[in-house]
Amino acid sequence: MPFSFDVEESVVRHPASAKWSMFAEDVLPLWVADMDFPVAPPIVEALRRRLDLGLGYSPFEGEKTLVDALTARHGVAREGLMLLPGVVSGLYASVRTFASPGEEVMSHVPIYPPFMSAIRDTDRAPILVPLVEGANRYEIDFDAMQASVTPATRLLMLCNPHNPTGRTWTREELERVAEFALRHRLWVVSDELHADLTLDGGFVAFASLAAEVAARTVTLTGPCKAFNTAGLGIGAAVSSNAALIARMKKVAAGTGHPSALAQTMWHAAITEGEPWLRDVLNVLRARRDFLADLVRARLPEARFLAPQATYLAWLDLRALNLPTTAGAFLLERAKVALNDGPTFGPSYEGFARLNFATSEAVLAEAIERIVRAIRS
Structure with a gap:
């Protein structure tokens, strides 16, 4: 039907x-990124079933069914996954983890506003590199990136797919970004919240490019944009380098954890959506x-x-x-x-x-x- x-x-x-x-x-x-469409019926039904189990605390490290589904989907060990109240909290935690106050964080503009607030609110220095308008798409200005990076730059924040321009970066573009990050020994946080909303072409996960790239990358992900469930805040930080997630957990301690219903929603989205x-x-x-x-x-x-x-x-x-x-x-x-x-x-x-x-x-x-x- x-x-x-x-x-x-x-x-x-x-x-x-x-x-x-x-x-x-x-x-x-x-304006705000909510769809005006009804939520997927399998998610609604899963939430109704979850209510029959009560609404006490769910396991603080995440419900096993969801954790297993996410680690399998991203090909990481359990230690390489941290559930978050939302992707924005992951942006803030990654900035605090991988750059010290006064150090520099690079990103492309235009960009989803919490990228910039995560840098400025934590007293890090933003390096904002404008994208350039091509004939049919926005493109990364690699010369401007090279001209802007300094010995104080610690972190590159990537939005893939890009919000607000809607670009899905090609493998060749991402390989150039990866080469730049490795050459300058930058950590990378890749916000891939919109990956499931790819309309044309193929999506390439940044961490999938090479093992040495994955070792310096934390991927932020979540279901709320693709499945229109922003009112059930949840996200995850994922890395094949479990040490990066361990560092982020210390920084993010006390920021809370996603609700039981949010975890049920995400599991239903993965398995039935x-x-x-x-x-x-x-x-x-x-x-x-x-x-x-x-x-x-x-x-x-x-x-x-x-x-x-x-x-x-x-x-x-x-x-x-x-x-x-x-x-x-x-x-x-x-x-x-x-x-x-x-x-x-x-x-x-x-x-x-x-x-x-x-x-x-x-x-x-x-x-x-x-x-x-x-x-x-």
Whole structure:
């Protein structure tokens, strides 16, 4: 039986939804990375069954069924896995683990905002290397990376697939990143939260490139983006080098552990969620292409490089010469809430991130609102 991906605003707009309750009711919210689709039925059923077991503490090191599934999936020993309350806590723990206060952490921009806050909030020094816009995709500027690295650089934070541009880095690109990291003896944390949301091409896990690369890499992963379960926070840090995970555990002590229901959800996603995920990927491809056609026809001034992964569109609206940042203008004048460009790094005032994991009707209405606001 096909899964339903209908979107009814009367169902998704409620006070318990941050996405739909953050702004006034006349605003269309296409910002935070929640899908407007129902959760996979096998996950819902697994959660119901879990309630029959009570809600006492689950094993503090993780429920065995989930731990076994994750270690098998990533090919690591039990000591090479640490469950987390979420991937963001893993970003903070990795920065604290692999760089000391005042030392440098390199990342590419634009980037998911917690990358930058994890560096700055912990008194490490950010090295932010802009991606470059190619003809059909964003690309890594390796010359800029080489020019920016110093003897004080300790950690490279990689987003793979990339948020917000939606790039799935090729093996050749990742091999160049790996060569750079090894040459400069950098630790690498690879945020692969969106790996299951690859729409085009193949996803390559950074740690899979070579044993010497894996030995210097911690991979952060989780189910919440692919399976639309952000309200059940959970993630994991994974490495073939168990010593790195042991160091992170000491740093992350006291930050909490994922709930029993979150662990049940993730195990159900791994063991029963694949058919639903295949269907949602087909829906997301169709929504992405629908949005690309809309932007091309109705907003030709915008530059939009269709993402290869995620359900997030990085819109370049600089040609419109808006009087404020793109996100602020669209919220005030179009009543459309997007993520504002400057939150992803400096000099992105003309950009905004749009979440297209919703209905075609909502996407069409959002673009029409934007067009009317710009034309007026």
